[in-house]
Amino acid sequence: MTVSTDAQEADGGPMKGAYVMDTLRGEVGEVVGQSGHDLRLRLPAGGREWDCPADAVRKVTAREHLAARTALANARSRGDVCR
Template sequence: MVTMTAPTPDTGEHTVSPDTGALVVDRRNGKVGVVMGHVGPYVQLRPPRGGREWDVPPEDVRPPTPTEELSAKVAVANRRWGR
């Protein structure tokens, strides 16, 4: 299940690492990913449909736009139905 949550700034305006399962966007390349975990200073993301994970600094993730979120949900649903 993909949880659609995003990183939030703390009181000092620093980015807090998103929770595992959160859907975020890598600002560096625009790819949407699901947070799989944290290793050292990095957030590990995986495409919503599955695939290879990649590492992103927490300051380089952002919440998805409504369009990006919907697209990710459709990709997950399509995979479930074999499309």
């Protein structure tokens, strides 16, 4: 289960498990960690992780959050989740 879309750490950054929009790639990613000033992101259904500068992410909209959760549910139903 993921945390809410507005989950923030004490310093204002997104918490592990939160969905954010990578504005450079135009994709929703799940925060899986941090590497220096970059966030480590992964598609909600899993796959290869990537780094994104923390200042290049924004909160996801309700619609984007729903689409990401739907993609994850669909991938799970097909057995395609890569974690």
